[in-house]
Amino acid sequence: MTTRVASLGSYNQHGKRGFAIRLRKEAAVERLLLLSALVSTLAIILIILFICSKGVPLIARVGLGGFLFSNTWNPLAGQFGIATMVVGSLAVTFGALAWGVPLGMILAIFLAELAPPRVAAVMNSMIELLAGIPSVVYGFFGLVVIVPFIRVHIGGPGFSILAGAIILGIMILPTIVNIARDAIKAVPREYKEGSLALGATNWQTVTRIILPTARPGIIAAIVLGMGRAVGETMAVVLVTGNVTRMPDSILAPVRTMTSNVVLEMGYASGEHQMALFATGTVLFMFILGLNLAVTASMKARD
Amino acid sequence: MDSVKVRVKDLDVYYQKFQALHKVNVDIEENKVTALIGPSGCGKSTFLRSLNRLNELIEGTITEGMVIIDGVNIYDYGTDVVQLRKKVGIVFQKPSAFPMSIYENVAYGPRIHGINKKIELDEIVERSLRQANLWDEVKDRLKSSALRLSGGQQQRLVIARVLSVNPEIILMDEPASALDPISTAKLEDLIAELKGNYTIVIVTHNMQQAARVSDYTAFFLNGHLIEFQPTARLFVNPRDKRTEDYITGRFG
Numbered sequence: 139m140t141t142r143v144a145s146l147g148s149y150n151q152h153g154k155r156g157f158a159i160r161l162r163k164e165a166a167v168e169r170l171l172l173l174s175a176l177v178s179t180l181a182i183i184l185i186i187l188f189i190c191s192k193g194v195p196l197i198a199r200v201g202l203g204g205f206l207f208s209n210t211w212n213p214l215a216g217q218f219g220i221a222t223m224v225v226g227s228l229a230v231t232f233g234a235l236a237w238g239v240p241l242g243m244i245l246a247i248f249l250a251e252l253a254p255p256r257v258a259a260v261m262n263s264m265i266e267l268l269a270g271i272p273s274v275v276y277g278f279f280g281l282v283v284i285v286p287f288i289r290v291h292i293g294g295p296g297f298s299i300l301a302g303a304i305i306l307g308i309m310i311l312p313t314i315v316n317i318a319r320d321a322i323k324a325v326p327r328e329y330k331e332g333s334l335a336l337g338a339t340n341w342q343t344v345t346r347i348i349l350p351t352a353r354p355g356i357i358a359a360i361v362l363g364m365g366r367a368v369g370e371t372m373a374v375v376l377v378t379g380n381v382t383r384m385p386d387s388i389l390a391p392v393r394t395m396t397s398n399v400v401l402e403m404g405y406a407s408g409e410h411q412m413a414l415f416a417t418g419t420v421l422f423m424f425i426l427g428l429n430l431a432v433t434a435s436m437k438a439r440d
Numbered sequence: 441m442d443s444v445k446v447r448v449k450d451l452d453v454y455y456q457k458f459q460a461l462h463k464v465n466v467d468i469e470e471n472k473v474t475a476l477i478g479p480s481g482c483g484k485s486t487f488l489r490s491l492n493r494l495n496e497l498i499e500g501t502i503t504e505g506m507v508i509i510d511g512v513n514i515y516d517y518g519t520d521v522v523q524l525r526k527k528v529g530i531v532f533q534k535p536s537a538f539p540m541s542i543y544e545n546v547a548y549g550p551r552i553h554g555i556n557k558k559i560e561l562d563e564i565v566e567r568s569l570r571q572a573n574l575w576d577e578v579k580d581r582l583k584s585s586a587l588r589l590s591g592g593q594q595q596r597l598v599i600a601r602v603l604s605v606n607p608e609i610i611l612m613d614e615p616a617s618a619l620d621p622i623s624t625a626k627l628e629d630l631i632a633e634l635k636g637n638y639t640i641v642i643v644t645h646n647m648q649q650a651a652r653v654s655d656y657t658a659f660f661l662n663g664h665l666i667e668f669q670p671t672a673r674l675f676v677n678p679r680d681k682r683t684e685d686y687i688t689g690r691f692g
Binding site: 254255326328329331332333334335336337338339342346347350351 | 492494497499522523524525526529530532534536538539540548549552553598601602605
């Protein structure tokens with residue numbers, strides 16, 4: 139009894155100074171964290187302001203309709219219509235989703251539900267690897283393998299929406315698979331067992347219980363994959379041909395909004411440069427919209 | 441005269457190299473309640489889950505011996521596991537309604553077995569919810585999410601879900617351990633009502649509960665079935681010293 143009181147007393151004596159130091163340390167760490175949070179938020183705000191300040195005046199002069207819906211991109215003549223590029227970006231993106239999403243979903247279901255642990259471990263690390271390949275390497279692969287293949291076996295110049303869609307479909311796989319797999323894995327075990335215990339087959343359990351429960355996460359996976367596809371530049375520049383003409387088939391070459399910026403920014407000046415920033419503004423708005431959609435779908439979960 | 445619904449013969453279950461059950465032999469009577477008691481990790485849940493082959497969802501499980509239900513060994517090759525699980529339903533410890541409406545929860549079972557007519561489904565949903573003593577509490581909000589029900593209500597919903605596919609045997613794995621005393625009492629009343637028509641096997645940690653609801657009690661220890669007797673006899677006059685030690689609270 140006495141020893142306990144004594145030790146408590148000494149703890150207090152000892153602790154008073156230590157306590158003050160600890161409080162100060164704590165406050166310093168908190169301020170540091172707040173500062174880093176502010177820096178990253180500030181960076182985003184500055185980027186938005188910068189792009190908009192450079193791009194919006196031109197959109198205002200040409201008119202939003204004229205900028206978005208005119209087919210003619212002739213910067214030297216002062217004609218800035220990005221309709222062909224909007225169509226180009228949408229075409230390669232939806233082309234990529236058309237085959238990347240089904241494949242990614244099947245992979246995610248397989249990895250989360252069916253694969254033996256060892257197989258899953260190997261495949262997961264392969265998919266991680268896929269995410270680590272630089273996009274220029276994807277582009278190069280597309281340029282020397284896919285483009286000639288399309289030209290010889292399917293038709294057209296090879297540089298095409300199809301080539302872009304194939305490459306982007308592979309590139310968005312890691313995003314889709316990782317997020318969808320985690321969403322599927324997060325479905326409580328009780329749901330699965332409860333369904334199987336009622337006599338449901340594995341397939342019924344996956345389609346009627348697991349996928350509907352994981353739906354918010356799956357939507358997030360698809361939208362984030364879409365964001366990646368819309369924003370991708372290097373691989374797309376190398377395989378889509380980059381002409382500013384309205385495409386008439388998936389074998390036709392196109393230029394995307396990202397390609398437009400990267401191809402011309404090097405030498406553009408004046409209004410031309412502003413038009414490229416305006417292209418970036420449209421792209422940015424598009425991706426912002428996608429992110430808001432993800433947030434909304436995540437909220438729908440609760 | 442009593443009749444045997446489930447006859448378990450020399451049942452061994454292994455998880456990887458760990459042997460969870462050793463040569464279990466027991467006869468479970470039709471339309472009676474059989475309670476399984478014993479300390480945590482004694483194999484009672486494993487035994488329960490072996491009665492509708494749920495153990496095989498766990499990687500590396502090996503089952504040897506026989507579980508004979510209505511004269512057929514369910515571990516024979518060619519057993520239709522889907523039909524087996526329809527006949528032998530299970531209620532888990534954690535109340536886990538599916539994240540859909542109350543109606544859809546109960547209609548799920550009949551739907552997967554091919555019933556799609558609305559009139560039939562309506563009828564099954566109402567009958568099952570009435571049987572589970574839940575109808576009066578939810579009849580005005582069948583379309584609202586089942587996840588908004590209380591734990592006790594969810595557990596009765598799960599029982600309604602099990603009843604919807606016309607099982608003959610209902611397994612319950614500590615169904616009341618996550619419930620408050622009032623919900624537990626309701627659940628026990630429900631078990632008493634159901635036992636005339638269903639064979640019920642219930643795992644419980646609560647010995648008063650076993651004494652209250654069951655006709656027979658099996659005591660498990662370290663994967664062995666130590667004693668199996670009519671409940672009244674097991675609690676008053678256990679044959680085995682270890683059973684006596686357990687029910688008088690000397691270990692476990």
